[in-house]
Amino acid sequence: MSKDKSAKIPTPQPVRGTQDMLGDFADRFAHVVETFERVRRLYGYKRVEVPVIEPTAVFARSLGETTDVVSKEMYSFEDRGGESITLRPEFTAGIARAYITNGWQQFAPLKVATHGPLFRYERPQKGRYRQFHQLDAEVLGSDSPLADAELLVFADQLLKDLGISEGVTLTLNTLGDADSREAWRAALVEHFMSHRGDLSEDSLARLDKNPLRILDSKDPRDRPVADSAPDIDAYLTGEAQDFFGAVTSGLDAAGVAWQRNARLVRGLDYYRHTAFEFVTDRLGAQGTVLGGGRYDGLIEALGGPPTPAVGWAAGIERLGMLLESTPQDFLEFVLVPVGGEAEMLCLELQATLRRKGLSCDMGFRGNLKKRMQRADASGAVAAIIIGEDEMREGEITVRHLASGQQARRNLAEIRDARAGATYTRKLLLEGIDGNNWSAE
């Protein structure tokens, strides 16, 4: 409020690609997380917490040193001891590291779930921030296709309970076991090499680095070559086919709809067998709302024992954008004191109601009119008005804001410690809110 503008202190800018949330966006975010936490308990997935920072090697090894993902797109820095630290760009590698270093093999098969912030050093664009947030579920130490199936049923129920399964499709593919995958990869490279003259410059570069990625190139010049490339099916071993069949049978048994997408790939070598994405047509280019797969090679790549594992992750912000309506926090009651003495009484009553389990609030300042305005704007069910008249008679005035009806109540009855939340609510609202309380 200083008038001396020359002395103005410059406000630091937020870090690029980070965001602050309040109101609608924050409510959506919280609703997604709460729903996830509820569903994850239904499936017996234990809550796990892992660090936000890890030695860079955790992610560098899991992602493969060759990719420029590691060199260019991780949020890495040196700490004061000179060690290279990375802000986690995903959950899976950190959980895999924790599995090894804590000896969680003893709990295998281990079903865990977590959520929190992740970081990638990328140029921000629509739906892609440097700090973003994901839900994550993993099953470690199980080579059963039933684990894949259960994980997918979990994901399916999450999306349904969030009310965003409309227009969302589960697309599924298998990358086979290590042998299948190698044979297919060799066939793909051969196919692309023989058509290299028709490929875009980008895809020619991919041919060396990551040939599988050519399959979902956006460049129209690549489409004919990519579309005519061989599917993995011809290269699947019998075991790989059986595994995939067991996953899809499990989905059918649980009543989860799915679609085969033979073009769905994972670039990294440790992925095996199942790869999946829940995709929507409602978000433009970024159509994936939840994705994952089986990564039987990862824990070994981190120096652990050969351990099969499967998991998925989903962007919280993206799920929040898809929510039909905004679930809002609202207060049941707003206390409105008239005069300084009433303020203390309201403070006491407010604490009493809250201890009973009724949500309520009270403004810090303003006259009656102002406080009523705020009460109305807050979306509260009713205002509780206490002034000199009420105090003299040991009563309070309850005004139902939607109907405008109000009534006097006996303060002692409301305060009575024997009355719980439900009964107290009835005492306050009966007769003025239009509900038939006697039916309770």
Added chain:
RNA sequence: GCGAUCAUAGCUCAGUUGGUUAGAGCGCCGGUUUGUGGUACCGGAGGUCGCGGGUUCGAGCCCCGUUGAUCGCCCCA
């Protein structure tokens, strides 16, 4: 890392070919109503037009630089 677009009040935005004192809606504060919200009317506060330089008699508008944002490319674990 590359490209395009943009930056005016707390928010969303107008601002003519460069020309007086930069506007609107919403929000905020106050009043009409000293114990009653939503509607209405009246009034008020709030801006170095992102920042720095240049051209000009004169710049919110034109030029250069810079910072930031948005959208796309690369990448997508």
